[in-house]
Amino acid sequence: MNTEKLYQQLQKINEAKGYYFNRDMDKTMFLLESLVKNRERYGYMCCPCRLAQEDAKADRDIICPCAYREADVREFGACYCQLYVSKQWNEGPIPEVYVPERRPEEPSSRITRLSSDR
Numbered sequence: 001m002n003t004e005k006l007y008q009q010l011q012k013i014n015e016a017k018g019y020y021f022n023r024d025m026d027k028t029m030f031l032l033e034s035l036v037k038n039r040e041r042y043g044y045m046c047c048p049c050r051l052a053q054e055d056a057k058a059d060r061d062i063i064c065p066c067a068y069r070e071a072d073v074r075e076f077g078a079c080y081c082q083l084y085v086s087k088q089w090n091e092g093p094i095p096e097v098y099v100p101e102r103r104p105e106e107p108s109s110r111i112t113r114l115s116s117d118r
Helices: 003-015 025-042 069-076 087-091 109-116
Strands: none
Touching: 003 025
């Protein structure tokens, strides 16, 4: 699937739920392109702003839209990578601030495997 088609498909689904793409189209298209690349790479569209473990089960919380999007948009007006934002964030009344990482820090199973191979 190309980036334009993904944009159209996701826009329709997510706007109905109150989530909008970032008004910065360069950023939005870059993030969507990264999602397409991650789907080709891993077989699923994991968040391009987070380190994937290359295991859909381990990464299920960061498959876009991630499990943290709702809370991020509710609290900050944007998700972690700022792909999805609220209408108010796009219109300007909500200031653009850094959205802290909500994903718990856990050692990557991939890194653990690589370390144990030495």
